[in-house]
Amino acid sequence: MSVEELRAEYERRFEEYRRRKVELEHKIQLLRDDKAEIERYIQEVRKGVSKPGIEEIGKKLGVDIKDTPMDRMTLLLLLRKELKKKNEKLQNAERELKRIRKYLKEGVTCPRCLGLGYLTKSRIQRVDRIVQEVLETKECPLCRGSGKICITCGDEDNNYSEVARKLKKGSS
16 A cells, blocks of 8 residues: 555545544533433332333333332432443443544554654665675654654544534534
8 A cells, every 4th residue: 555545545544533533522421311311210219200201211211110019119210320330331431532542642553664653664785795784764654753753743633524513403
């Protein structure tokens, strides 16, 4: 692959990172809202919500719950399991978002020079009867000597891409 093709490939990757960042931010907000709703349900069940309230919460979880002490315990158990799932999804999404923000802010290690910023090439040179290895170094053409590939590094807060507009329209 040529340097220009590699650069274009990394531009596509960074655009994908920006798109995924916006998606994750939206997903995280939805997960936080769901988590808050489940926590509210748990508090309502603990306080002794009315029979219609218990049945409504059960319907939202997809189970048929009656107003008995055993069903209330079952409902609390289901709510706690659901809360645990939401917490795991939220932590995974936040971890991925953190990684993507880091890539967008700092860039990625150049695959061509492995982060050194220069390429080393060895060649054999003969002078009379002496044979010696000569190392030649030159600036990496892909990262231009920085060791990192940055496509608009530091521009990780640019949320107004086409994807962001579509997500905002979809949630309205």
